[in-house]
Amino acid sequence: MFLSDKIKKRLAFTKPAEPVSRDLNFDHVKLYYWKPLDGSLNFGDHLSKVIVSKILADRNHLLDEETKRQRTMLAIGSVLHFAGDNDVIWGTGVNGKVDVSEHTFTNLDVRAVRGPLTREFLMNRGIAVPEVYGDPALLLPHLFPGRFQKNAQKPYVVVPNLHDLKIVKTLRLENVISPVWGWNKCVEEILKAEFVIASSLHGLIIAEAYGIPACYIRFTETENLFKYNDYLMGTGRGEVEFATTVAEALKMGGMPAPTFDPTKLLNAFPIDLWEK
Template sequence: MPVTVVHWNPRRPVLRGTLGRVVPWRRAVNNFGDLLGPLIVARLVADNELVESDSPRRLLAVGSILNLARAGDVLWGIGANGKTLDQTAPYRELDVRAVRGPLTREFLRQKGYDVPAVYGDPGLLVGRLWPREDVARGTRPRAVTVIPNLHDLHHARNRSDAVAPTTELWKTLAAIAASDLVVGSSLHAIVVAESFGVPARLVSSSVEPPFKYEDYYRGTGRPDFRPAPDVDTAVDWGGEPLPSWDPGPLLAAFPRDLWKPAS
């Protein structure tokens, strides 16, 4: 039985308004950051020469998806969603191996969970698993790439340097890898850029609570990060200092026990 890697990717109406409610055409959102979890897990499983076991347990890896957890789930590098902090927890009996940052850890500890101080968004492993030069190969160099959060996309529609977060996953990763600077309100644009060593600056989101951003920056040793109020200011300021973060503990916490050795 394959291990289910939980990630957020709902199907939404193709048509808007009343017509969208009547005509049952749907397509997946495919927000690139939310697709990273299964990709990273599959690479680590292959690199560690693991194969499927009989474990029915689910793994949550990458994203602000704590609210998607169920009893018995394994958590590795995910975070809480700032929009759901006051909701009744739908999860029980979680097996927490690592979390995105100290805010998520404290949130879970207050609910009685044992949470190790192992921090890091697994998106930070992208540049380690797929070298920047390989990902960027064939992509034209970009001085600046702007990637907004999915819900901020309308703010960047007229920018020639913008990449929609719903652009095909590898094209988005290639654009980031080919950039001199990445700015925007997409958390995983920042995470992936920094995994490649590309300077990045967060732009304050018009809709997303600050929780996930602060969780990430604190989890990478940068409590004094400074979001820019807009894209032009972010470009003017340039990137934040790169993370002060050791990938070793997050890699050591990867739940290999959900699989079994190939031999």
């Protein structure tokens, strides 16, 4: 269900972040990803910059280099409503909290999307979308081989969505990983768990990328289920099931294992924006 305009105005986190490398005075590719207004970083969204930068570096390119055309690219995150005409989409998904009318683009250059629900949304608007699915955060172990290793030290960890962080603190839960820690610390701490309980979508994704069973916990009604269903369906599964307490999550156990082909998503990366 979509939020009303009144509610969205109350949620500062629904407002757009500044695009990266906005101060460059030459044509380049801007990578757009969401950041909280208080200047902190949400690790899942920040992984967009991490992953795109690493893919480029592996191919002898950088984000802040001059290109033949000015373009904007959107990768990780439920940020499709921030896209404009001719923007490049690689892994982005629809935010179920945002009204359809806020998607003002009429054409996009789509290389991959998070899942089939986002693909259907775009195709219903007459936009061509290849059947290439997956959140780019799933590529982390392939892009950083050997950098992060599973090292089970805790029976479970809890990774709240940013909106749930205050509530989780009041619950005084154990083994909480804050989404505003550095991305590398979040990944390292997730890999210390035998089981991951998360309302953070990227808490679930990182766990599954490294083969750790994970369960979605729903602390509040803030997050729309669209993005979770989109991700699960894009990795070969059905609609998400969730727990409402840590005890219930432990009893439910992990979601079915994902099906994901990293080669297909990597091959869809728009390296041509830098090489043409």
